[in-house]
Amino acid sequence: MDRREFFRIGGVAAGASLLARATHAQLRAPEADQPAPSVAAPEQQSAVAGRPPRASIVAPGGQIAVVTPNGSTLPWRVVDGVKVGHLIAEPVEHEFAPGLVAQCWGYNGSTPGPTIEAVEGDRLRIYVTNRLPEPTTVHWHGVILPNGMDGVAGLTQRAIGVGETYVYELTMRYPGTFMYHPHFDEMTQIALGMTGMFVVHPRRPRGPRVDRDFALMTHEWRLNVGARRPDPSEMKDFNLLTFNSKAFPGTAPLLVGKGERVRIRLGNLSPMDHHPIHLHGVAFNVTATDGGYVPASAQLPETTVLVPVGGTRVIELVPEEAGDWAMHCHMTHHVMTQMGHGLPPMIGAETRTLDQRMSRVLPQYMTMGTQGMGNMGEMKMPIPPNSLPMRGGPGPFGPIDMGGMFTVLKVRDEPDSADPAGWYSHPTDTVAGLADPARMAADGVTAGS
Numbered sequence: 012m013d014r015r016e017f018f019r020i021g022g023v024a025a026g027a028s029l030l031a032r033a034t035h036a037q038l039r040a041p042e043a044d045q046p047a048p049s050v051a052a053p054e055q056q057s058a059v060a061g062r063p064p065r066a067s068i069v070a071p072g073g074q075i076a077v078v079t080p081n082g083s084t085l086p087w088r089v090v091d092g093v094k095v096g097h098l099i100a101e102p103v104e105h106e107f108a109p110g111l112v113a114q115c116w117g118y119n120g121s122t123p124g125p126t127i128e129a130v131e132g133d134r135l136r137i138y139v140t141n142r143l144p145e146p147t148t149v150h151w152h153g154v155i156l157p158n159g160m161d162g163v164a165g166l167t168q169r170a171i172g173v174g175e176t177y178v179y180e181l182t183m184r185y186p187g188t189f190m191y192h193p194h195f196d197e198m199t200q201i202a203l204g205m206t207g208m209f210v211v212h213p214r215r216p217r218g219p220r221v222d223r224d225f226a227l228m229t230h231e232w233r234l235n236v237g238a239r240r241p242d243p244s245e246m247k248d249f250n251l252l253t254f255n256s257k258a259f260p261g262t263a264p265l266l267v268g269k270g271e272r273v274r275i276r277l278g279n280l281s282p283m284d285h286h287p288i289h290l291h292g293v294a295f296n297v298t299a300t301d302g303g304y305v306p307a308s309a310q311l312p313e314t315t316v317l318v319p320v321g322g323t324r325v326i327e328l329v330p331e332e333a334g335d336w337a338m339h340c341h342m343t344h345h346v347m348t349q350m351g352h353g354l355p356p357m358i359g360a361e362t363r364t365l366d367q368r369m370s371r372v373l374p375q376y377m378t379m380g381t382q383g384m385g386n387m388g389e390m391k392m393p394i395p396p397n398s399l400p401m402r403g404g405p406g407p408f409g410p411i412d413m414g415g416m417f418t419v420l421k422v423r424d425e426p427d428s429a430d431p432a433g434w435y436s437h438p439t440d441t442v443a444g445l446a447d448p449a450r451m452a453a454d455g456v457t458a459g460s
């Protein structure tokens with residue numbers, strides 16, 4: 012069944028209980044998975060004096076570890092001063108959100124792979140074992156390194172054969188926010204999820220110290236409704252949009268404190284689309300790309316940053332308003348999931364006669380979309396097995412009408428004791444609500460009929 016066909020069948024009430032169960036589970040789902048701590052030199056692990064440690068310190072100057080929401084960090088073993096890591100390229104069973112599981116490819120059991128985190132000047136030795144059914148390589152995107160370590164099959168090395176283990180030796184000459192991905196059969200391997208972030212902290216901190224440091228990889232997929240394997244040959248019509256390979260409500264929120272300095276490192280290894288990532292409630296500066304730091308005098312204040320395919324953008328912000336702030340791709344089709352695209356335009360259509368005739372064969376038939384398509388994520392209609400409703404998940408005021416590449420920046424006064432799954436509790440009289448008729452009259456506002 013394709014999406015158009017599904018839409019034509021319309022709103023049969025049968026799957027309501029299934030949908031209700033799923034949304035209840037989703038409410039509790041977006042807990043932040045804490046990354047495995049990377050191994051740091053003992054003298055770097057002490058907490059900052061006078062305040063509880065929020066995250067492990069991994070680089071000089073109190074620079075804290077990067078948190079990869081829904082993800083992890085590659086662990087190091089230090090051998091003779093060299094940080095030794097191991098990436099295993101392999102098939103992974105991946106849950107995009109509760110109710111949607113697919114057969115993807117990734118590293119070390121996940122997509123994206125673990126975030127690689129190092130410090131400027133580090134010597135890294137990264138083993139790559141290939142457990143895929145075809146050859147692969149790893150390209151260290153943005154890292155300045157000897158040509159033979161660049162990971163381009165055929166050009167700079169032989170591809171890593173099935174079952175083989177290769178080793179890459181890298182000295183991190185420059186700090187920055189980079190990525191890693193295969194350069195063999197890129198179309199297939201990246202489309203199936205083989206991506207990862209690669210963060211190198213500077214030896215001497217640049218700019219103000221941050222209190223939070225997050226990494227988010229944007230991605231897009233074609234996963235036909237009911238299918239379990241993403242389609243790597245898709246060129247245009249992507250129907251699953253993700254942060255760290257999770258679609259809302261599977262995305263873990265970013266929990267931060269009011270007044271804290273927050274860094275978010277955005278990467279994009281989508282096959283085809285750039286993503287304009289928008290944040291509510293704050294303005295931010297773009298402080299770096301995968302090419303280096305942006306001088307302070309050249310940093311533009313923004314509320315949306317376009318993250319190009321094959322690029323990273325680092326933003327820094329200091330939220331001054333507590334609350335639950337939406338963070339999402341501003342392409343409207345990138346906050347929808349599976350069922351939401353390619354539908355016939357029905358707004359304003361007169362379908363009463365059609366509905367009457369259809370109800371003879373399908374008693375609860377109703378043509379959908381004639382008054383707009385809001386709240387379709389919670390409509391009491393069945394969804395096929397292993398698929399997501401076209402939008403969103405439950406929120407504190409009803410359904411949230413966005414899904415896909417959507418997450419929530421949760422700004423709290425007391426972030427360390429706040430429940431990441433909880434919603435903001437608004438002070439009295441600070442939530443938009445129904446207008447008072449007396450106030451309207453006094454203000455000279457009439458709604459008309």
Ligand SMILES: [Cu+2]
Nearest residue numbers: 286340342345
């Ligand atoms: Cu997008």
